[in-house]
Amino acid sequence: MQRKRVTLDEVARMAGVSRATVSLVVRKSPLVADHTREKVEQVMAELDYVRDIGAARLRNNSSRTVGVIVPNLVNSFFTEFLAGVERVMGEDDRVVLLANSQDDPRRQDDILQRFRGHGVDGVILCPAAGTPPDLPARMRRWGLPMVQSLREIDRGATDYAGADYIEGVRLAVQHLVRLGRRRIAFLSVGARTSAREERLAGFARALAETGAEDAGIVEADLTWEGAARSAAEVLALQSRPEAVLCFNDVLAAGLMLGLRRAGLEPGRDLGVVGLDDLPLAELTYPPLTSVAMDPAGIGVAAARLLARRLADPDAPPERAILAPRLVIRDSSGPEAG
Amino acid sequence: MQRKRVTLDEVARMAGVSRATVSLVVRKSPLVADHTREKVEQVMAELDYVRDIGAARLRNNSSRTVGVIVPNLVNSFFTEFLAGVERVMGEDDRVVLLANSQDDPRRQDDILQRFRGHGVDGVILCPAAGTPPDLPARMRRWGLPMVQSLREIDRGATDYAGADYIEGVRLAVQHLVRLGRRRIAFLSVGARTSAREERLAGFARALAETGAEDAGIVEADLTWEGAARSAAEVLALQSRPEAVLCFNDVLAAGLMLGLRRAGLEPGRDLGVVGLDDLPLAELTYPPLTSVAMDPAGIGVAAARLLARRLADPDAPPERAILAPRLVIRDSSGPEAG
DNA sequence: CATCCGTTTTAGATCGTTCTAAATCGCAGG
DNA sequence: CCTGCGATTTAGAACGATCTAAAACGGATG
Numbered sequence: 001m002q003r004k005r006v007t008l009d010e011v012a013r014m015a016g017v018s019r020a021t022v023s024l025v026v027r028k029s030p031l032v033a034d035h036t037r038e039k040v041e042q043v044m045a046e047l048d049y050v051r052d053i054g055a056a057r058l059r060n061n062s063s064r065t066v067g068v069i070v071p072n073l074v075n076s077f078f079t080e081f082l083a084g085v086e087r088v089m090g091e092d093d094r095v096v097l098l099a100n101s102q103d104d105p106r107r108q109d110d111i112l113q114r115f116r117g118h119g120v121d122g123v124i125l126c127p128a129a130g131t132p133p134d135l136p137a138r139m140r141r142w143g144l145p146m147v148q149s150l151r152e153i154d155r156g157a158t159d160y161a162g163a164d165y166i167e168g169v170r171l172a173v174q175h176l177v178r179l180g181r182r183r184i185a186f187l188s189v190g191a192r193t194s195a196r197e198e199r200l201a202g203f204a205r206a207l208a209e210t211g212a213e214d215a216g217i218v219e220a221d222l223t224w225e226g227a228a229r230s231a232a233e234v235l236a237l238q239s240r241p242e243a244v245l246c247f248n249d250v251l252a253a254g255l256m257l258g259l260r261r262a263g264l265e266p267g268r269d270l271g272v273v274g275l276d277d278l279p280l281a282e283l284t285y286p287p288l289t290s291v292a293m294d295p296a297g298i299g300v301a302a303a304r305l306l307a308r309r310l311a312d313p314d315a316p317p318e319r320a321i322l323a324p325r326l327v328i329r330d331s332s333g334p335e336a337g
Numbered sequence: 338m339q340r341k342r343v344t345l346d347e348v349a350r351m352a353g354v355s356r357a358t359v360s361l362v363v364r365k366s367p368l369v370a371d372h373t374r375e376k377v378e379q380v381m382a383e384l385d386y387v388r389d390i391g392a393a394r395l396r397n398n399s400s401r402t403v404g405v406i407v408p409n410l411v412n413s414f415f416t417e418f419l420a421g422v423e424r425v426m427g428e429d430d431r432v433v434l435l436a437n438s439q440d441d442p443r444r445q446d447d448i449l450q451r452f453r454g455h456g457v458d459g460v461i462l463c464p465a466a467g468t469p470p471d472l473p474a475r476m477r478r479w480g481l482p483m484v485q486s487l488r489e490i491d492r493g494a495t496d497y498a499g500a501d502y503i504e505g506v507r508l509a510v511q512h513l514v515r516l517g518r519r520r521i522a523f524l525s526v527g528a529r530t531s532a533r534e535e536r537l538a539g540f541a542r543a544l545a546e547t548g549a550e551d552a553g554i555v556e557a558d559l560t561w562e563g564a565a566r567s568a569a570e571v572l573a574l575q576s577r578p579e580a581v582l583c584f585n586d587v588l589a590a591g592l593m594l595g596l597r598r599a600g601l602e603p604g605r606d607l608g609v610v611g612l613d614d615l616p617l618a619e620l621t622y623p624p625l626t627s628v629a630m631d632p633a634g635i636g637v638a639a640a641r642l643l644a645r646r647l648a649d650p651d652a653p654p655e656r657a658i659l660a661p662r663l664v665i666r667d668s669s670g671p672e673a674g
Numbered sequence: 675c676a677t678c679c680g681t682t683t684t685a686g687a688t689c690g691t692t693c694t695a696a697a698t699c700g701c702a703g704g
Numbered sequence: 705c706c707t708g709c710g711a712t713t714t715a716g717a718a719c720g721a722t723c724t725a726a727a728a729c730g731g732a733t734g
Contacts (some may be wrong), residue, residue, distance in 0.1 A: 005689095005690080006718065007689090007690055007691085008569070008690065008691065008692095009690080017713075017714090018713065018714045018715075019690090019691085019714085019715090020692080020693090020713070020714055020715080020716095021713060021714075023690095023692060023693095023710085024692095024712095025439075026432075026691090027692085030713070031711080031712065031713085032713085033711080033712060033713090036712080036713085048479075050450060050453045050454050051454050051690090051691080052395075052454065052456060052689090052690050052691065053454040053455050053456070053678065053691095054391035054392075054394055054395060054400070054455065054456050054690085054691090055391075055395050055689070055690035055691040055692090055719090056690080056691050056692070057391055057691085057719090058389075058391055058395065058689095058690080058691070058692085058718095058719045059690090059691050059692040059693070059718070059719050060691080060693080060719090060720085061719090062691055065455065071414045073417075073419055073420050073423075074413065074416060074417065074420065074616070076411065076413060076416070078410065079410045079411060079413070079416055079506070080410075082410055082435075083410050083411065083437065086410075086435075086436070086437050090447075091435075095434060095436070095451050095455060096434070096435060096436065097404075097432060097434055097435075098419075098423075098433060098434075098435035099423070099427075099431070099432070099433065100420065100423050107427075112431050113387060114430075115432075116387045117387050117388050117389060117390045118390050118391065118402065118432060119389060119391050142385075145727085224616065224619070224620060225544050247591075253620045254620070256621070257620060279411070280343065280617050280620060282594070283561060283562065283590045283594060283617060283620070283621055284620055284621065284622065285597075285621065285622025285623075286622075324352070339734095343723095344719090344720055344721085345719080345720065345721065354683075354684090355683065355684045355685075356684085356685095356720090356721085356722095357683070357685080357722080357723090358682080358684075359681060360721065360722060360723095361682095361683090361722095363721090364722085368681080368682065368683085369682070369683085370682060370683090373682080373683085388720090388721080389719090389720055389721065391720085391721090391723090391724070392689090392719070392720035392721040392722090393720080393721050394689090394720070394721085395688090395689045395690065395691090395719095395720080395722090396688070396689050396720090396721055396722040396723070397689085397721080397723080398689085465733055587694080589691055641728080
C-alpha cells in the first residue's frame with residue numbers, strides 16, 4: 001500500500017535532465033536556464049514531487065525545523081506564545097516541532113535528545129522549573145542553537161525573549177495604590193522559575209517605590225482550584241490585605257472564586273489584580289484587572305531571535321523585552337473617593 | 338562552531354566492532370551478545386552519541402514522527418486535545434510535529450506538504466472548515482496514514498476519534514427542560530464543520546424528543562466578543578427564549594457577558610448552557626453549566642488509533658466516540674419550583 | 675579432525691538529497 | 705577553425721543510518 005516516493009531521479013529522467021539540475025531547480029538556484037526550469041517545474045507538478053527534507057538535511061545540515069518546548073499547554077499564555085512562534089516560522093517556511101516538558105527537567109532532557117536526533121536547526125526553550133543552570137552550556141557544546149523565552153536560566157549568555165515583568169508588577173501596584181489600596185498581598189506559585197523571581201522582585205521594588213505595605217506572600221498550586229483553596233490563607237494574613245496581586249490570571253481567577261465562596265465580593269471587599277491579561281480576564285466576574293504581556297508578541301520575538309541566530313551563529317546574544325500594559329477592569333475595585 | 342555529529346562509525350571504531358553491530362545495539366536487537374552490547378553502550382554514553390533519525394528513516398522508512406493539525410490553538414479544547422495526543426506519543430517514543438491551520442484549507446494543504454517532506458509516519462487531522470471532501474482520498478494516494486479527529490469530512494472511510502455531540506446536546510436540552518425552560522435557542526457558529534452540523538442535528542432531534550420549543554438559531558463569530566455582541570440578537574428573537582444552548586463554552590461565556598451588559602442576570606433571567614466544559618466554565622459568573630467532552634481523552638484515542646493504523650495499515654477503519662457528561666452548575670438556572 | 679549448526683558479527687549496497695569539481699554548450703574574437 | 709569564456713549542466717562522492725546476505729566464531733558430534 002505504501003506508495004513509493006517520487007525522487008529527484010524520476011523527475012530528472014522524465015524531464016530529460018540530470019538529477020543535479022533538478023536539485024538546483026528545487027532550491028531555486030539562479031544557475032538554471034529559464035526554459036529548463038520551466039520544463040522541470042512542470043514535470044515536478046505532474047509527478048507530485050515532494051522534496052525529502054530529511055535526505056536533504058543529511059547532506060546540507062539544515063532541516064528547516066525548529067523545536068519548541070513549553071512547560072504546559074493548558075495555560076493559554078503559552079498557547080498564544082506558540083501561535084506567535086508558529087506564525088513567524090510558517091512565514092519563513094520552517095516547521096515547528098512542539099513538545100511539552102510538563103515542567104519536568106528530566107522530560108525536558110528527553111525531549112532535547114529527541115530533537116537532536118531529528119536534526120532540528122534550533123530550539124526555543126521555555127525552561128522547566130528546576131532546569132540545571134548548565135543546560136545552555138551543554139546545548140552550546142552540542143552545537144544546538146537556542147533561544148530562551150518567558151523564563152531565563154542563564155541571563156546574558158543566550159538570546160532571550162520575554163516581557164518586562166518587573167515593570168508589569170510596578171504598573172499593577174501603582175494602580176492599586178492610586179485606588180487607595182495600600183496593604184497588598186502577593187499570591188505566588190511554588191515552581192521556582194525566573195518568572196517567579198522576577199515578579200517577586202518587582203513586587204518588593206514596587207512596594208518600596210510607592211510606599212505601599214507588604215501584606216504577605218502566599219503560595220498556591222498553579223491551577224485555579226489551588227488558588228481558590230488559598231483564599232482562606234490570604235484572608236488569614238495577620239495584616240488583612242486590601243488587595244492581592246496574583247502571579248498570573250489563572251491564579252487571580254481562582255482566587256476570586258475562592259473569595260466569593262468565602263462570601264466576599266472581589267473588587268469591592270478586596271482588590272484583585274492578575275498578570276498576563278489572558279482572554280479569560282474579561283470573562284470572569286467581576287472582569288479582571290490585569291497586566292497584558294502580549295504572549296503572541298513574545299513568541300514572534302523569540303522566533304525572530306532564533307532566525308537571526310541561525311543566520312549568524314556568532315552574533316552577540318540579544319534580549320527582546322516587551323513592555324507590559326495595564327488593563328483596568330473591575331476586580332481591582334472602584335476609584336477611591 | 339557547529340559541532341560535528343558523532344556517528345555510528347565513530348562509536349564502532351572506538352568500541353572495536355563494526356558499524357552494523359552498533360546499529361543493532363541502537364535498535365535493541367536481541368542478536369548482539371551481552372558483553373558486546375555493554376561495551377558499545379558504554380562507548381555511546383561516553384561519546385554522547387545521538388542517533389540521526391532522519392538518516393535512519395531514509396533507509397527504513399519510519400521517522401517516529403507524526404503530524405498533528407489543529408484549526409486553532411487559542412481554544413483550550415484543542416490544547417487539551419493536543420496534550421492527550423502528546424502524552425501517548427511520548428510514551429510511544431514518537432515526536433509530534435504540530436501545526437495550526439487557522440481553519441484555512443489552503444494553509445492546511447501547505448502544512449500537509451511540509452509534513453510529507455519531513456517524512457512523517459502519519460497525521461492526526463482536525464480538518465479546517467471548508468476542507469475539500471476528497472482530501473482523505475488524496476492522502477491515501479500519497480500513502481500517508483491519517484486519523485481524523487474532532488471533525489470528520491468523510492465519515493466511515495478513515496479512522497475517527499471524537500465525542501458524541503448529538504448525545505451531548507441531548508443531555509443539555511433534557512436538563513433545561515427538566516428545569517422548566519422549554520423555549521430554547523441555539524447560539525451557533527459560522528464555520529461549516531461536521532462539529533457544527535452534528536450539534537445542530539442533535540439540537541433538532543433533542544427538541545423533538547423532549548417536546549421543547551425551538552426559539553431560533555443565532556450565529557456568532559467563534560470568539561467571546563462575537564458571542565457578547567450576539568446577545569442583542571438572541572434577546573430579539575420573536576419568541577423570547579428561556580434558555581440558550583451554545584456551540585461551545587467560549588460562546589457561552591461571551592453570551593453571558595453580553596446578557597449581563599444588557600442588564601440581565603444569566604441563570605436567573607435566562608438559562609445558558611455551554612458545550613465542552615472548558616476549565617473556564619468554572620470561572621465564569623455564574624459558573625457555567627456545560628457538557629464535558631474530555632478533549633484529552635479524545636486526543637489519547639486519536640493517538641491510539643494512529644498507532645494502530647501505523648502498525649497495521651490495512652486494518653478496517655475504526656471510530657472512537659467518547660461519551661459526554663453533563664456538568665450542572667449555576668448558569669442553567671435554579672430548579673424549577 | 676572435518677562437519678554441521680546456531681549464534682554473532684560484518685562488508686557493502688542503499689535510501690534521496692546536495693556538494694564538488696569538472697564537463698559541456700554556445701558564441702564572440704582572432 | 706580554433707580558443708576562450710561565461711553560462712549551464714552533470715557525474716560521482718558524500719551524508720548517517722539500515723538491510724541483506726554472507727562470513728566468522730565456537731562448540732558439539734561423528
